[in-house]
Amino acid sequence: MTQNAENVLDHFELFRGPEYQQMLANKRALFENAHDPAEVARIREWAKTPEYREKNFEREELTINPAKACQPLGAVFASVGFEGTLPFVHGSQGCVAYYRSHLSRHFKEPTSCVSSSMTEDAAVFGGLNNMIDGLANSYNMYKPKMISVSTTCMAEVIGDDLNAFIKTSKEKGSVPAKFDVPFAHTPAFVGSHVTGYDNALKGIIEHFWDGKSGSEPKLEREPSDKINFIGGFDGYTVGNIREIKRIFELMGIRYTILADNSDVFDTPTDGEFRMYDGGTTLKDASDAIHAKATISMQQYCTEKTLPFIESHGQQVVAFNHPVGVSATDDFLMTLSRITGKAIPKVLEQERGRLVDAMADSSAHIHGKKFAIYGDPDLCYGLATFLLELGAEPTHVLSTNGNKAWEEKMQALFASSQFGKDCHAYPGKDLWHMRSLLFTEPVDFLIGNTYGKYLERDTGTPLIRIGFPVFDRHHHHRYPVWGYQGGMNVLVKILDRIFEEIDKNTNVVGKTDYSFDIIR
């Protein structure tokens, strides 16, 4: 008997016992109609070849292990960044269960969101009644200050009109006429979660600035010296937004974070469940029209939002998820230029410390090849930092990246001698990445949790940066933006490098002459 009450064995150990091993071997031999192991080995080797890679890249319709999610997830993520706001997804309810689980698995936090629970009858007759009842129920039960509506693919295919539905619901008394119900159409078959973030955020800003769907006069802009900041879809929102606030405060900049979800994904455990916590106040969302400028930290998360804001008379600037020294320099200098505020000594010291740390460690990173995958902006930011460290971001892959992104990435590679043999892959997935890693191996892989399958199959050590990170805890609490964020990224990369060196040198009496205690 394998199990032991004194030292309970769970799945990590239990099934390695001889009884279980024998049982599993019998199952395979007798019942599974398994392929001949030699044939499995042959195909396994074939799947590593350039020939397989070519076949794999010829694929036109099949997507395997994509590194992207769908629009409504991004809409929920943006919506919870506003004070007392309940995201309401118009469509079938199963989707909402998925969004809530997905976000909770990453942040280890509750995620509150409701749906209009549309089923077959709504598919035939439309979801108006679901909207009318749904808004009334949410409003009464969860006492929100705002309900932010987005759609699923179902509601989009049948063509439900949110603007008309919300108006009718208000007429029927579901929520008071003056109650804020911004909306955005977010079909899951267009774009990805970053598109959904963009659409929902634009929907909310448009609601406040452009007369709340015709129920109030449009706001008149009275220019102020404030700055709006938009983080974009960001798995590090908790650490990042707080870091950005600190930087603004150090510089003495008056600011509004639009869609500030740093608190709602980081509520304390103290005996109380806070369904809403923190967030951009609704007044600030309105007043944001008066700001001098709006800064988006992620261009591809704000492709519609920024032009909308710009059309209201503000300056707009977009970054690409800046990571590292020069990207942060650029960010701070832009802030300084726009606001006229000087970059304070404290930040200069932090910059010097990051440069110091990079100088101390760059010998271990210089010349190393990396593969990166993730959202388009994140990929750009990480590649910039690697080039700065003298590393080669050899394969940079973004399932939701487009042609323009590819060009931008290639231009970045062209700007550095370390980018000479680097390539960007828009619209490709992690099965493409697998072929790349087999045929053009790199030293390290950077990406989200799903990369662990690539690490297992190809032996490329994975550094977890991105969204989602399900299988490691609390990374989202540490910023990757700003000089201090750069330091976190640097340490994360170095830790993995040193761990590999130790792993490769720890064979007693054979390789352990290099098993050094000082590096």
Add this chain to the structure above:
Amino acid sequence: MSLASTQSVAEIKARNKELIDEVLKVYPEKTAKRRAKHLNVHEAGKSDCGVKSNLKSIPGVMTIRGCAYAGSKGVVWGPIKDMIHISHGPVGCGQYSWGSRRNYYVGTTGIDTFGTMQFTSDFQEKDIVFGGDKKLAKVIDEIQDLFPLNRGISIQSECPIGLIGDDIEAVSRVKSKEYNGKTIVPVRCEGFRGVSQSLGHHIANDAIRDWVFDKITSETERRFEPTPYDVAIIGDYNIGGDAWSSRILLEEMGLRVIAQWSGDGSLAELEATPKAKLNILHCYRSMNYISRHMEEKFGIPWCEYNFFGPSKIVESLRKIASFFDDKIKEAAERVIVKYQPLMDAVIAKYRPRLEGKSVMLFVGGLRPRHVIGAYEDLGMEVIGTGYEFGHNDDYQRTAQHYVKDGTLIYDDVTGYEFERFVEKIQPDLVGSGIKEKYVFQKMGVPFRQMHSWDYSGPYHGYDGFAIFARDMDMAINSPIWKKTRAPWKDAPRPSLMAAE
């Protein structure tokens, strides 16, 4: 010691009824009327729990339920390891259900096994406008090209497929013919169908009936030599290895497990199942349909069993053995005797730490009732329970075999109701899913995920019970729960008081 065990049954009943009235007050009238039917206090001796079930969720409430796609792809089909399951439609559904149920398997992923991969047709706007049948045909070709060792393909329809009227059955037939009768299964599990994942289970079962059983060829028949002791495990998804810690007991009692449905399952096992002498059914809700079908069509009896906790395991081993001869019955007794010392040791270690603790559950499938016995084996009491997607027959089984007088019952509980119930009752432990976990932990209530075993497991069988007991102890007696209130909040510090 929990509040519940210091009160009489009459007091508990009165409190629970009051609680139900209280939560209903927040809803608009129409909603309150509908929700009232789903909440009740169990009366001993009644044949069911007195709640309505398997009805549409109310719009705008935070239901915990999923959809038909989740039931078919996420639960039933997804774990069949040597087939490729296409999430047909937009990218999201496949992404969110990717690897999240921990259906353990053994195999070479990406070569002859595909359980932790996400295959999707990644619908774009043009596919909605022009239809996706051609795309699907090409997806199947590309799968054949890149994954030659796949044993079959299933097509799991997402919402748009049914709405735009794609003919996935026709594509399946054509492609199956083109690939020499390859098993290609269209599954109409669009998320808007039905009221929860439950309909997805049923649709998935029907697809196995129509597209696997009805297409078994003489060649697949030849592969199999029957014995008198052949059984199939039905409705175990091998979460954290559950089906393995169950299978080992069945084999120890002399039975031959010819198929596992569907955790660590293979197409060959599905095809062999009609040869079983008995189907043994763990998750009744998800797979009673196919068990009934096999009984009608092939004359295979089925029996339900429960492998949570020693009391129920002993009962179940004897029940399963009763379908066979003395050799098996004696072997079952030997298995019970063999594991008794392990169970004694587990209970001796953990019961003193858990005695008298109260639990509230809210899960899917079988767990709202099946795990009650395991808690009782540890001296714990389940004081509230309910199903995400149970039907009336689940509540009958719960009432007749599991819950005690006065238990609070909540069907398709809303987030709001569940929070209020837990806040007022203050159980020592809540067992539910990821969406509930952090809500209750914030409230300072110990919690275990009873869908995924909180990434632990297995929980089934004797080996699993040891882990279950350890995990419940770990959750309830973790020192962290003494830290949820800052010490300065408990009693004002005299010096500060004086200073004011």
